[in-house]
Amino acid sequence: MDFRDISKMRVTVRKFDQRQVEKEKVDLILEAGRWSPTAVDFQPQRILVLNTVESLGKVRQFCTFGYDRKYVELAEECDTADHKHNVYYYGSPLVFLICWDKTACWTHPQNGQSSGSTDATIVTTHMMLEAASLGLGTVWISYFDHAKARELLNIPENFEINGMLYVGYPASDFKPNPKMSGKRYPIARTCFDNCFETPYRTDFFEEAAEVKFETQED
Numbered sequence: 001m002d003f004r005d006i007s008k009m010r011v012t013v014r015k016f017d018q019r020q021v022e023k024e025k026v027d028l029i030l031e032a033g034r035w036s037p038t039a040v041d042f043q044p045q046r047i048l049v050l051n052t053v054e055s056l057g058k059v060r061q062f063c064t065f066g067y068d069r070k071y072v073e074l075a076e077e078c079d080t081a082d083h084k085h086n087v088y089y090y091g092s093p094l095v096f097l098i099c100w101d102k103t104a105c106w107t108h109p110q111n112g113q114s115s116g117s118t119d120a121t122i123v124t125t126h127m128m129l130e131a132a133s134l135g136l137g138t139v140w141i142s143y144f145d146h147a148k149a150r151e152l153l154n155i156p157e158n159f160e161i162n163g164m165l166y167v168g169y170p171a172s173d174f175k176p177n178p179k180m181s182g183k184r185y186p187i188a189r190t191c192f193d194n195c196f197e198t199p200y201r202t203d204f205f206e207e208a209a210e211v212k213f214e215t216q217e218d
């Protein structure tokens with residue numbers, strides 16, 4: 001698969017099979033993150049691999065809370081009647097918690113802005129696309145209780161939490177969310193031709209991606 005195929009076939013998976021992700025694939029995902037560019041090559045990412053029953057039990061605790069339907073989507077089976085104790089865990093057998101070290105990242109000398117979050121985001125993106133190329137599903141998770149995660153996972157004070165990446169084989173009955181996955185604005189809405197008054201026009205036929213995953217039946 002070339003990059004274009006991978007970037008188009010990747011969709012968010014919110015229902016995972018219980019099959020473990022092979023160590024070789026975990027290693028390849030981490031390796032893809034390792035080769036990400038970071039500002040001044042400072043590599044401030046700090047990644048926690050969570051794949052034991054005990055660790056995943058902690059993830060369940062800090063990603064369980066209520067929501068406003070307007071902002072959040074979740075797999076139906078994670079929704080509770082009162083919407084107050086929903087579990088945003090989706091049965092993932094492998095979770096990467098991606099942090100960045102405040103004491104190890106580049107800071108813009110003029111505006112004082114740290115590059116840590118950008119660096120960690122690029123690393124996560126590389127990992128997500130490598131996982132897709134290996135036939136795995138992923139979901140990027142921002143919506144969880146960071147303070148509780150810090151406490152339960154004993155995250156050092158100088159580490160900022162950037163997010164989580166859940167990884168695993170999609171459940172055999174997984175279906176992409178039709179409201180979000182495979183839908184993108186046309187290029188002309190988000191890209192501009194030399195000035196922001198002129199939308200950029202591509203010659204691409206902007207078709208929806210076809211989703212193919214390896215499932216347990218394969």
Ligand SMILES: Cc1cc2nc3c(=O)[nH]c(=O)nc-3n(C[C@H](O)[C@H](O)[C@H](O)COP(=O)(O)O)c2cc1C
Pocket residue numbers: 010011012013014073074088139140141142143144176180181182
């Ligand atoms: C920075 C970021 C944060 C996200 N946070 C969550 C989240 O907390 N929970 C969740 O279920 N999905 C989350 N997502 C997944 C998005 O909802 C999803 O990528 C988007 O709807 C497009 O769908 P697609 O990934 O299938 O193309 C997040 C994605 C990104 C890039």
